[in-house]
Amino acid sequence: MAIIVEAIKHLFKRPATLRYPFEKEAPPKGFRGRPIWDMHRCVGCGLCSRMCPSGAIEMIGRGHEARIKHYVDRCLFCGQCSESCPRNAIRLMNDFEHASYSRDSMIYEYKRES
Amino acid sequence: MSYGSTIKVPFGPQHPALKEPEHFLFKIDGDIIVNVKPRIGYNHRGIEKAFERRTYIQNIYLAERICGICSDAHTTCYVQAIEDLLGVEAPPRARYIRVIVAELERIHSHSLWLGIAAHEIGFDTLFMHLWRDREAVMDILELISGNRVHYAMNTIGGVRRDIVSETIPKVIGSLDFLEKRTKYYMKVLRSEPTVLKRTVDIGVLKPEDAVELCAVGPTLRASGVKNDVRRDDPYAAYDEIPFNIVTDDGCDVFSRILVRCGEILESINMIRYALDHMPSGMLRVRVPMVVKPGEAVSRVEAPRGELIHYVKSNGSTRPERYKVRSPTLANIPALCKMLIGQHVADIPIILAGIDPCFACMDRLVFVDVKTNKKKALDFESFRKIVRKRHELL
Incomplete structure (x- = not known):
């Protein structure tokens, strides 16, 4: 019967859940979200694309002319790319809402602007 | 008491809810099960083959995705096998962090199971309260690792992230909350007639049968057998952290509940000890991409029981063969x-009692062997049978 007392007590408490998407809780510091590239630091070595476990990173060209295509729909958010980057050009963001109706909108392109 | 005919009841395999597909063919005499034939393999994903196509670093994240609940146990087992092949050892601080994450995972896995068990016996109030409190441990894991489910903490030669001193007070605070709540739930579980009626003397597994049939984990310990990889073959920092192996002599589903509750409390104490005694120093050692030829076997006590990984290397950047023996298969x-x-x-409740990665009941087809008549039952009708029987009790 111990649970009945507990259940009645909770009738008068706030709900444990949030009314998402109207209320949102910010992810904690160090959350592994979508990676973003700082192309001014990138040297185009291609290590991120070779290390990626799910083939979510495509590198077109080499060196400073390299373009990076990041497919969020394949991304595991493991952060291995950011860990492997010798120039610390990849940072993990805080966003986690990537759902979309089309796959094309889930491709992010990065290019060095001179 | 015999009803004169034996009926075959296929159980599963598909259910679109949270449980994985699995098929059991029950031979029943009236209401009593006479024989069971399991048929596994509905959830084959070709993971072992996928291991052979990826490099050792990429495989860490594949190993993590073998199971969502014991994701840390699988990566620990994987990196230990590779470290064995490479002949390197993780630094002391990394080994302590591995223990902390593994024990946090055990707490979250056991509270998840307790909730599922409560749901299976139709005690949904307890299920919801348990899962609400489980969020506390999920939040700590997210704070430490950056993700609620796939922690990605382990890497070959150490761990990827440190547990910084600012997070420790929050972790300790959540552990105190979890300890208080787990003790309260133990009181509820021991006194609630709903739980006792549905679990005491149900699904009895005698100690000699448990040993003979190679049961593992809490299922084995609930039959009174003291067996735990953490003590028998210590890995990470388990040889330096004191802990008790929780056992129970009841051998039934109720003792499996008690063993898991006891393990949650034991894990909380282990994390507190590990946080206090964590040595400082390096987090990881650098390892080469190429692994020299050889074979290695690694064992880990996952929340569900003993987990075994086997790796064979041929001297390239990818493994030649990989094998995973998960605790559910052993049980x-x-x-x-x-x-x-x-x-x-x-x-x-008996199926759920071993904490499987399946136990699904989408529909049931009763086949009368004499007349060969089939009668299909959906989930709701099955629930009605369950309720009817327990109203009679």
């Missing part, structure tokens, strides 16, 4: 043994 023969002689209405 299936014991599960079949404990189902025999039980009532049909008790199938769900």
